Amino acid sequence: MPWLSTLIAVPLLGAVGVSLVKSDKLAKLLALVVSLVVLLLTGAIAAQFSPNSGTRFQFAEVYEWIPSFGVHYGVGVDGIALVLIALSAVLVPIVILASWHDADGSGAAAPPKRSVKTYFALLLVLEAMMIGVFAATDVFLFYVFFEAMLIPMYFMIGSYGGAQRSYAAVKFLLYSLFGGLLMLVAVIALYVVAGKNTFMFPDLIGVVQDPTTQKWLFAGFFIAFAVKAPLWPFHTWLPDAAAQAPAGAAVLLVGVLDKVGTYGMLRFCLELFPEASKFFTPLVIVLAVVGIVYGAIVAIGQTDMKRLIAYTSISHFGFIALGVFAMTANAGAGATLYMVNHGFSTGALFLIAGFLIYRRGSSQIADYGGVQKVAPLLAGTFLIAGLSGLSLPGLSTFVSEFMVLVGTYERYPIPAIIATSGVVLAAVYILWMYQRMMTGAPNPAYAVAASSVKGPVSSGEEPVRVEGDSPKRTYAMPDLDRRERFVVIPLIAMLLALGFFPKPVLDVINPAVDKTLTSVKIDQPNPAVADQKGAGE
Template identity: 75%
Template sequence: MPWLSILMGVPVVGALAVAAVPKGSDKLAKQLTLGVSLVVLVLTLAMAAQFDRSGARYQFSEVHDWIPSFGVHYAVAVDGIALVLIALAVVLVPIVVLASWHDADRPEAKRSVKTYFALILVLEAMMIGVFAATDVFLFYVFFEAMLIPMYFMIGSYGGAQRSYAAVKFLLYSLFGGLLMLVAVIALYAIAAKGTFLQPELLGAIKDPTTQKWLFLGFFIAFAVKAPVWPFHTWLPDAAAQAPAGAAVLLVGVLDKVGTYGMLRFCLELFPDAAKFFTPLILTLSVIGIVYGAIVAIGQTDMKRLIAYTSISHFGFITMGVFAMSADAGAGATLYMVNHGFSTGALFLLAGFLINRRGSQYIADYGGVQKVAPVLAGTFLVAGLSSLSLPGLSTFVSEFLVLIGTFENYVVPAVIALSGMVLAAVYILWMYQRMMGGPVQESVKALPDLNLREKFVVAPLIALLVVFGFFPKPLLDVVNPAVHQTLTTVHAPQFTPAIPVTAEKKGAGQ
C-alpha cells in the first residue's frame, strides 16, 4: 500500500474540496478541513503502527521516475526520524485547525475563510512530502514550494505588519534555498551518478574541498530555515505577524525542516565537511542559545518572546545534531518533536489571549489567573515545558542533548546550560507579569477557555506529560535511525571512562 502517497494525496484532495465549497458556507469548509486532517492523523497512526523498529532503515518506500532527464525520482520513504516528524505535523494540523476556527473570519479582515483552511491542507501535504522525500531534488521541490502557502497565510491573514513580515520570510528563505539549488546541481554534476536518490549519493563526493563548499550550500539554506543565529532575524517578525495557527505550523514544523535537513543531508552526504565545520556550528548554536534567551527576556510582545525562545531552542537542536553522539542525535530529534508541541501550546494560548484582549503586549495583561484560571494554568504548563521542567517531555530531550554534547564537547555543553537558567527567567517572569499580580481593569471581563479551546490545549498538554514520563515509544523509533545516521558519518562513539554495568543512560532508556 503506498502509504506515504496516500498521506499526501488526502490533504491535497481535501484542499481542492475545501476550495470548492460555495461562498458563504464557511462553517462547512472548516468542518471539512478538520475532518480531512483527522483522517490524515488516523492514517498516519495506522502507518506508524506497522513501522518495524528493527526492520530496514527506510520503510514504506516508493520509487518512481519523475523526470528521467534530470535523474529525478518521486521517491518517498520514512525512517524513524522522518516518521516522528511526520507524526508531529499531522498531530499539530487538526489542533491548529480547531484553534484557528475564528481566526480568518474577523469581520474587518474581509478575507476568504475557505482559502485559509485550504492553504493549511496544502501545507500539510507538503510537510509530509518534505520529511518523506528520499530524493534530494524532490526534497528541494517541497522545501521551496512550501514557502508559498505559508507566505499567503502570513501575508493575507496576519497582523498589522503582515506584508512586510511575509516578504521578509519569503525572501530570506528563497535566498537560502537558491544557494542550496546551486549545491544541489553541483552535487548531481560532481557525483556523476545520474540520480538524485539520497541513499545512492552517500559517499559519492570524496574530495574534501568540494564537500566543504557543497556542505555550505546546503547548510546556509537550512540555517536560514531553522533558524540558526545569525540567520534568524526573519523569524520574530514572521511569527509575531502570522496568525497564531500559522505561527505554530511555521515554528513548530516548517523550521524543523532546517534541522532535519542538517541531519539527513548535511551530515550524511558530506560527513567530512560536517566534522570540519562542527566547531563553527557548535559556536553558532551556543551563541544562539544564549542570545535567543537573553533577547527573549527583553521582549514586550509575547509572540516575539516565544519566537526568540525558539531561537534559543533551535540552538540546542543544532548543537545536538552536530555533537555527533548517539544521545545528542536522539535528543535533538526528540527535541524537534517536543518543541513542536510545547511551542505550539504556547503560541495557541497566546493567540487565545490576544483574541480576547486584542493586544499582544505583555504589559496589557495582569492578574489573568484570577479571572481565567484554566487559561492561566495551561499557559503555565506550556511555559514550564518551554523551560524544560523535569516530568515534561522537553526535559528528556534537552537532557539528552546536553549529555550527548558533553560526551564530545565539554565547553559548549557547559555554556549551553546557562540557557536553561535563562529560560526560567523569561518564562516565569512573563507568567508573573501577565497572570500574577492585581487584576488589570482591561482583563476583568476576560472569559476563560471555552470547550473548543480546551479541546485544542488538552491533547498538547497530555502529549507533553505522557512523553515526559514515558518517552520510550519515541526513542525506540528514533534511536535506530540516529544510530544509522552516525554510522554513515563514521562518528566515533563515546565510551564511558568507567564502564557502566547498570542501565546505560538516563531518562527513558
C-alpha cells in the first residue's frame, strides 16, 4: 500500500469535500473526521516503522515526474521525518476542534473575508503540504511542498486574522518567497554541479566536493531555512504573523511550518554540504545563541500575549538550531525531540490564549487579571503549558532542552553556558505573564453587578461569585467548556507523557540522527544517546 501518498491524498480529497458541502456545521465535522483518519493512518505507519532497519527511508515510493530533468515524485520517512509527520497529524484535529468558531467572526477583531468552509478546507490542504514536505526524498519535490504550504497559510492569516492581517500576511509571504527564491537558485545549481540528472536526495549526498561550491550552495539553502525557522536576524515576520493569525493557524505556523526550517538544516544542509556546514558552524552557533537571549529578553517586554508567545518561539528555535549545528548525538537527538515538544507546548499556549481572546475580545495582557478566581481550569491549563515553555522538569520541553545543552557543551562549552541564560529568562517571561493575567483581583472589565446577571453565561456554566467587592459583583468569564477540554487534555497529556517517558520517541529519533552525523563524518565526543539508557528515561 502506498502509505505516504495516501497520507497526502486523504486531506487533499477531504478539502475538496469540505468545500462542496452545503452546511458550515457539516464542513467542520467532515474536516474533523478527515483529520482523524489521517491520524489513524499515521499511527498505522508508526506501528510498522522499524527504527533500526538497514533501509534509510522506509515506505519509499519513487515515480518519474519530469524525466527530462530527473525530477521524481519520491517520498519516504526516517525517524526524524516520522516524528514530525506525527506531530502534524496530532495537532491538526486538535486545531480543527479548537477553531470551531475562528471563521465565523465570533470574538474576532475583524470580520472574516471568506467563508467557514474555505477556512477548514485550507486547514486540510495545509496538512497535506506539511506531510509532503517532511516525506519528500526528492529535493525538487521538497522545494515544491516548501513553497506550496505558504498559500493556505497566507489566506488563513490574510482572510481570518486580526485587524492588521493584510500587513502580516503580505510580510509573511514576502519573507518566505525571498528565502524560497534563494533556495530555488541553490537547488538548480546543485542539480547542475552534481551532473547526475536527478534530484533524489540519497543520490546527491557527497556529490559536491569543491569546498567553495559547497559554501555557496549551503548559503542558499541555509538562508531559506533560517527565514522559515525563523532564526535571528531573519525572524521579524513571525511576531506579526503569529499575533494576527487566528489561534489555530498560529499553532500550525509556529508549531509545524517553522519546523521545516530546522528540519531542512538537519536533513539537507548537514548531509549535502558537510564541509560547508563545519565551516559555517561558528557563525550559526553565534546566531542561535543571540536568538536564544534576544527572543527571551524581548518576550519579557511584550504587552500582547500572542506576540510574547511568538518571541518565546524565536528563543526556542535558537535552541533547536544550536542542537543541530553542535553536531553531537545528544544535541541532534535533543534538537529533533525539541521540534516535537515545542509544537505541543507552544500549541497549548496559543490555543489557550485563543480561548481567552474569544472570551475577552483582546490579546492585551493588561486587559486580564484574576482569571484563576473565575476560570480555574482555564488558568490551570495555561500554567501547565507555560511551565512546559520554561522547561520545568517533568514536562516535555525540559528533556529536549537538557539534551541540547549537554550535547552542545560536549563540543562548545561557552555557547552552551551562555544559552543556559535562556532558561532563566524563560522563567521571567512566563511567570510574569501568568502573574499579570491570572492572579490578583478579577479585572472589573469582565465583571457586572450581581443583580444584572440573568441565568448562566454563554458556556453553560453558572457565573462565579467573588466575595469582598462593594457592591458584590458576579464575574461572567466562563471556564473551559466541553469542547475546549477535549482540545486541551490531549496536549497536556503529551506534555506530561513526553516529560516523564520520552524513550519511545527517542528510540525512533536516535538511529536517524546517528546516520545523519555519520554522513557528515564528524567524530563524536561521547557515545550516542542510544547507548546512554539514562538519557531518555
